[in-house]
Amino acid sequence: VWTATDECGNSSEFTQYITIVDTTAPVVNPFDVEIEMPCDEVSNIVLITAEDNCSEVNITFTDEHVSGGCAGKIIRTYSVSDVCGNVTSGLIQQIITLIDVTAPSVEVAPADVQIECGEQVPSYSPIWSDNCASNEDLTLSNSQEITEDPCTTVIYQSWTAVDPCGNSTTVSRTITIVDSTAPVFTYVPSNEERECTQEDVVAP
Numbered sequence: 405v406w407t408a409t410d411e412c413g414n415s416s417e418f419t420q421y422i423t424i425v426d427t428t429a430p431v432v433n434p435f436d437v438e439i440e441m442p443c444d445e446v447s448n449i450v451l452i453t454a455e456d457n458c459s460e461v462n463i464t465f466t467d468e469h470v471s472g473g474c475a476g477k478i479i480r481t482y483s484v485s486d487v488c489g490n491v492t493s494g495l496i497q498q499i500i501t502l503i504d505v506t507a508p509s510v511e512v513a514p515a516d517v518q519i520e521c522g523e524q525v526p527s528y529s530p531i532w533s534d535n536c537a538s539n540e541d542l543t544l545s546n547s548q549e550i551t552e553d554p555c556t557t558v559i560y561q562s563w564t565a566v567d568p569c570g571n572s573t574t575v576s577r578t579i580t581i582v583d584s585t586a587p588v589f590t591y592v593p594s595n596e597e598r599e600c601t602q603e604d605v606v607a608p
Contacts, residue, residue: 405417405418405419405420406418406419406420425488426456426457426458426459426486426488426490427488427490428456428457428458428490429456429484429485429486429490429491429492429493430454430455430456430461430484430485430486430490430492431454431455431456431492432452432453432454432482432484432492432496433452433453433454433455435451435452435453435498436451436498437497437498437499438498438499438500438501439451439498439499439500439501440500440501440502440503441478441500441501441502441503442502442503442504442505443475443476443502443503443504443535443536444504444506444535444536446467446478446500446502450463450465450482451480451498452482452484452496452498454484454492456486456490458486458488459486459487459488460486460487461484461485461486462484462485462486462487463482463483463484464482464483465480465481465482465483466480466481467479467480468480468481472501473501473502473503474504474567474568474569474570475502475503475504475536475537475568475569476502477499477500477501477502478499478500478502479497479498479499479500480497480498480499480500481495481496481497482496482497482498483496484496502536503569504535504536504537504567504568504569504571505569505571506534506535506536506571507565507567507571507572507573508532508533508534508537508542508565508566508567508571508572508573509532509533509534509573510530510531510532510533510563510565510573510575511530511531511532511533512530512531513575514528514530514561514563514575514576514577515577516577516578516579516580517577517578517579517580518579518580518581518582519579519580519581519582520581520582520583520584520585521557521581521582521583521585523581525559525579525581526579528561528577530563530565530575532544532565532573534565534567536567536569537567537568541567541568542565542566542567543565543566543567544563544564544565544566545563545564545566546561546562546563546564547561547562548560548561548562555582555583556580556581556582556583557580557581558578558579558580558581559578559579559580559581560576560577560578560579561576561577561578561579562574562575562576563575563576
């Protein structure tokens with residue numbers, strides 16, 4: 405409001421309206437374009453900052469999973485705007501390389517067993533899971549070694565799972581097959597009575 409007054413006290417007022425507008429988009433602060441993050445702990449926290457000349461800043465992003473490295477990468481694209489709708493121009497992207505240092509795990513570990521020969525060996529098939537990879541992406545293998553002697557057979561079995569990042573887990577069990585059962589006659593002769601003969605007499 406402007407006021408003009410002369411020496412006799414006469415005055416006039418004039419009102420000027422000043423409209424303050426914001427046409428300037430936020431400015432993104434320097435940030436790390438490439439970072440690493442655990443594959444099972446991908447952060448949903450905004451990892452960049454920005455400043456605006458007039459108001460608060462709103463930062464959103466979208467993630468695109470792409471191949472690259474053992475666990476893949478994420479291309480994170482940011483959108484930065486202020487409350488007046490001014491949007492920072494240019495493509496703002498961050499490349500997140502996923503890392504995996506955790507080996508696969510098995511649901512139930514095998515247990516060593518001892519059985520009698522002739523009994524059926526208890527079956528076991530590991531159920532694997534991984535913190536980042538699907539079961540289809542795991543490399544599975546198994547092996548078996550057998551040692552024998554006349555009374556005991558020992559079977560050593562092992563199973564291994566390897567994820568795409570080379571983390572591996574091996575589980576194993578030992579099966580001992582023993583023979584602790586005595587033989588059983590399948591035929592026995594009946595009792596007999598015979599007349600003694602000269603051949604049955606033992607000389608003194």
